[in-house]
C-alpha cells in the first residue's frame with residue numbers, strides 16, 4: 047500500500063514537471079515573434095537617423111555609402127509588388143482550375159496519383175527554380191522577347207508562379223474536396239451542368255479555402271528570395287516594363303546583407319526593408335481573412351451566357367481546366383526533368399568526392415556542401431522538435447482558452463507568415479552578432495529552427511489532436527497519470543504525424559538558401575566537419591548552387607557542378623517530402639480518416 | 642395517365658444488385674408513396690427516376706424507365722440528362738438549401754441556371770414560395786441567409802426551390818425524417834396541396850405517413866417490389882403476406 051502511494055505521488059510530480067516544461071516550450075514561440083519584431087523595429091528605425099521616412103519610402107536612389115547616404119527603397123517596393131502581381135496573376139487561375147479539375151472531375155486513380163505528386167513538387171528548392179530560370183527563361187526572354195538582358199520582372203514572375211502553383215493547388219483542392227456532397231447533389235439534381243456546379247456551388251462554398259490558398263501563394267511570392275535574386279537582374283531602378291530587370295525587397299536584403307558593414311546606414315535600411323516586407327505580408331493575411339462571403343447577400347446578377355448553350359459552356363470550361371492541368375504539369379515536369387537529365391549527366395565521382403579547393407565553388411568537390419546541408423538539417427530539426435513538439439502537445443491537450451494560449455497560437459500563425467529572408471535578418475542579428483556565434487552551423491541551425499517551428503507545431507498538434515479521445519479516456523480511466531498518457535498513448539499514436547512534421551522541417555532546412563546565407567555559410571573556410579565544429583561556418587548545397595548561378599556561370603565547368611549539386615539537393619528534398627507524404631497517409635489511415 | 646412506366650429495372654452497385662427487376666407504373670399528378678425497410682432500395686429507385694444514378698460511376702442499370710415515351714435510362718449525353726432533371730425535381734432527406742445564398746437566391750437557383758430573365762424570376766420565386774407554404778413566413782426577409790431558417794422551413798425552402806422550375810414530377814426521398822412532428826405535418830400538408838398539380842413520388846419509412854398522404858403505395862423489400870396498389874387497399878387488404886407482416890409490425894395490428 048505504501049509503495050503504491052509513493053508511486054502515485056512520484057507520478058503526480060513527474061506530470062507537474064512535464065506540464066511546466068511544455069509551458070516553457072510554448073512560451074518560446076512567443077519569444078521568437080517578439081524577438082523578430084524587436085530586432086526589425088529597433089534596427090529598422092535607426093535608418094531614420096540618416097534619411098526621413100519619405101526619403102526612404104519614396105526615394106529612388108540606393109547609395110548607402112555616399113554622404114549623406116541615400117536609402118531610397120521605392121524601386122524595391124515596386125519590384126516586389128510587380129513580381130508578386132505577375133506571378134499571382136498567372137498562378138492563381140491555373141491553380142484554381144487545376145484544383146477544381148482534380149477535386150471534382152478527375153478519375154479517382156488520377157487524383158490518387160496527382161495529389162501526392164503535387165505535394166512532392168512543393169518540395170523542389172527555390173534555388174533550383176532559380177538555376178532553371180537563369181539557364182532557360184532568361185536567355186529565352188533575351189533572344190525572343192526583346193528583354194535587354196533577359197533578367198526581368200517577367201521571368202521572375204513566371205518562375206515564382208511555377209513555384210507557388212503546387213502550394214495553391216494543394217490548398218484549393220482540399221477546400222473544394224471538402225464541400226459537402228449534398229450541395230453538389232442538390233445542384234446536379236436541379237439540372238445544373240458540371241460547370242454550373244463549379245461556378246454556383248463549389249467555388250462559393252469553398253471560397254474561404256480558395257482565398258487562403260491564394261493568400262499562401264501570395265505570401266510565398268512576396269517573400270521568395272533566392273530564385274528572384276537570381277533571375278530578376280538585381281537592377282536598382284523602377285522597372286518600366288515587365289521586360290526590365292528589377293530588384294524586389296527580399297532580393298535586395300539578400301544581396302546587400304552580406305556586403306554592408308554591421309551598423310552602417312545601409313545595414314539599418316535593410317531592416318527597414320524587412321519591416322516593409324512584414325507589413326505587406328500582414329496586409330495580405332488581413333485581406334485574405336476578410337474574404338468570406340457574407341451569406342445570403344442577394345447577388346442579383348443576370349446569368350451571363352444564358353443565351354449560350356450551358357452544356358457547351360460546361361464542356362469548354364472542362365477543356366480549359368484540363369488545359370490548365372496540362373500547363374501546370376508540363377511546367378513542373380519540365381523543370382524536374384531538366385534538373386534530372388542534366389544532373390545525371392553532370393554527376394560523377396570527382397564532382398562529388400574530388401579534391402576541395404578553398405575559395406573555389408566551381409572546382410571544389412560537393413561533399414563538404416552535402417555534409418553542411420545535412421548538419422544544418424540535423425541540428426535545426428533537433429532544435430525545432432525540442433521546442434515544437436512540446437508546444438504542440440501543450441496546445442493540443444493541455445491548453446485551456448487562456449490569454450497565454452491565444453498568444454501562443456497567434457505567435458505560431460505569425461511565424462508561419464514571416465518570409466525566410468526576415469528569419470535570416472533575425473538570425474544574423476540575434477545569433478550571429480548579439481550571441482557572438484558568428485557565421486556558423488549553430489547560428490544557421492537556430493535560424494532555420496525558428497523558421498521551421500510553425501511547421502513542426504502545426505503538424506504535430508494535428509497529430510496529437512487526432513488521437514481518438516477514447517484511447518486517452520481508457521488510459522485515464524485505468525488510473526494513468528497525464529505523464530503516462532503522453533508517454534504511452536499520445537506519443538506512440540501520434541508518431542507518424544510527428545515524423546511527417548520532422549521530415550518537412552528537414553526538407554525546408556535543406557532547401558532554404560536565404561536564411562543560411564545570412565547566418566551560416568562561407569565558401570572556402572570549409573575544411574572542418576560541420577557536425578562537430580558547430581561554431582565554424584559551413585558550405586551547403588543550396589548555397590553552392592546559388593553562388594555558382596549568381597557569379598560563376600562564365601566558368602567552363604560551372605554548369606556541371608551546379609547541375610550535380612541541384613540533383614543531389616533535389617534528391618534529398620524529394621525523398622524527404624516523399625517520406626512526409628507517406629507518413630501523413632499512414633497516419634490518416636491509422637486514425638481512420640479517408641485519404 | 643402514367644408518368645413513369647418502369648419495366649424490369651435492375652440496378653447494380655458494382656457487384657451488388659440493389660434493385661432486382663422492378664415493374665411499376667407511377668400515375669400522373671397523384672401521390673405515390675414508397676415504403677420499405679432501410680436498405681431495400683427506395684433511394685436507389687428514386688435515383689433512377691431523376692437519373693442521379695448516373696452520377697455514381699460504378700452503378701449500372703438494366704431495364705426500362707419510360708418517361709414521356711422515352712427510356713430515360715438510355716440518356717447518355719449531358720444535354721438529355723440535364724433536360725430530364727429540369728422536368729423531374731428532387732427534394733432530399735437532409736434539408737440542403739445553399740447556406741451561402743439568400744432565401745430568394747435559393748429559390749431562384751434553378752431559374753437562373755436556365756438563364757431566365759430576372760423579372761420573371763421574381764414572379765416565379767413568389768409563386769414557388771407560396772406553393773411551398775413558406776411565403777408568409779419569409780416574405781419580409783427574402784434576403785436573409787437560408788441558413789437562418791429552421792429545419793422545417795429549410796426543407797420547405799428546398800421544396801420551393803424544386804417547384805420554382807415548374808417540374809412535372811416532384812421526387813421526395815424521406816423529406817421529413819430529419820424534422821420534428823410539427824414540421825413534418827406542415828410538409829405533409831404542403832404535399833397534399835400539390836396533389837393534382839404535379840406527380841409526386843414520396844419515399845418514407847413511416848407507414849402512417851404513407852397512409853395519410855398516398856394515393857398509391859408501393860412496398861419494396863430487399864431490392865424487390867413486393868406489392869403496389871391504391872394506398873387504402875394496400876394497407877387494409879394486403880395481398881402478399883410479407884406486406885401484411887411488415888404493416889403489422891410497423892403499424893401495429895389493425
Ligand SMILES: Nc1ncnc2c1ncn2[C@@H]1O[C@H](COP(=O)(O)OP(=O)(O)OP(=O)(O)O)[C@@H](O)[C@H]1O
Pocket residue numbers: 654657659677678679680681682683684685686697846
Ligand atoms: N452509392 C452506393 N454504393 C454502393 N452501394 C449502395 C449505394 N447506395 C446504396 N447502396 C446499397 O444498395 C442498397 C439499397 O440502398 P438504398 O439507399 O436504395 O436503400 P433505401 O431503401 O433508400 O434505405 P434507407 O431507408 O436507409 O434510405 C443497400 O443495400 C445499400 O447498401
Ligand SMILES: [Mg+2]
Pocket residue numbers: 683684685814
Ligand atoms: Mg434512402
